[in-house]
Amino acid sequence: MRITPKLAKALAVTAIAGLSLTACGGSNDEPAASGSEAELAFVNAGKLTVCSDIPYEPFEFVRDGENVGFDMDVAAALAEDLGVELNVVDSSFDAIESGLFATQCDVAISSVSITEERKGNMDFSDPYMDDDLTLVAKEGSGITDLESAKGMKVGVQQATTGAKYAAENGIEAVQFEDGGLQVQALKSGTIDAALGNQSVLGYAIKDDEQFQRVADFATGEQLGIAVKKGNTALLEEVNATLQRLTEDGSLEEFTATWFGSTEQ
Structure with a gap:
C-alpha cells in the first residue's frame, strides 16, 4: 500500500486521538482536529472544486461534452490523491488572476503563470511547466x-x-x-x-x-497551481501530487499526449 501524504496525516491524527482518550481515562470529549486537518476543508464537501478558464487548448477544453486537456489530467490526479470527486468550474481568467476564484473554488488550474504580483492574491504550488x-x-x-x-x-x-x-x-x-x-x-x-x-x-x-x-x-515563465492564500494544508497536498506525477513519469506522459512536438 502506498502511503500518501493524506493517508500519513490521517494515521497521525488517529494515533493522537487514541493517546488523548487514554490520557483522559475514557473521557467522552472529542479530541480537537489538528490545525492542518482543520484547514483541509473543501468549498464543496467531498469534492475538489477547480476553477479553469475554458477553452485554452490544449490545457483545458471541451471534447464530446467532457472537460479534457493537460490541466484536466493534473486536476484529476490531484482529486484522486485527495480521495474526492473532481468538480470543474468554468471561470474567467480575470477572476483567477485576481484571486477571486477562492470564493468558489479550492484551486485554480488554468495555465497560470507564477508572478510576484499574483503572489499577492494567491499562493502557488511548485512549478509544473516552463512556458x-x-x-x-x-x-x-x-x-x-x-x-x-x-x-x-x-x-x-x-x-x-x-x-x-x-x-x-x-x-x-x-x-x-x-x-x-x-x-x-x-x-x-x-x-x-x-x-x-x-x-x-x-x-x-x-x-x-x-x-x-x-x-x-525568454521571460522565464513557469506555470503553477493556485490556492487561497494561507491554505498551507491544501498546498502541501498539491505539491505532493505534482512530485508524484513528476517521479512516476505521468507529467511527461500528459505532455506527450496533449502537446506532442510544437517546435517550428
Missing part, C-alpha cells in the same frame, strides 16, 4: 519581431502575462476574453499576429503551414 512567450504571425505578413508588429493588430488574451508584455513593449493589442477567441481571430485574419504562451500558440499552429513563430521571448 515562455512567443509572437505568431502569418507567413509573408511582414511581422518579424515586436518592432515590426507595432501599428499592426496583435491579439492577446486579457489579464495574461502576454497582455502585460505587449503593453510594456509599446504594442496596443487587441484583447480577447479567452485563448480560444484569440486563436480563432488569428486564423480568420481578424488580427495580424498573436502574442502569448509558446505552449498554446505553438500548439494552435503546429499543423498550419501558413503561420509561424516569428519571435520567442
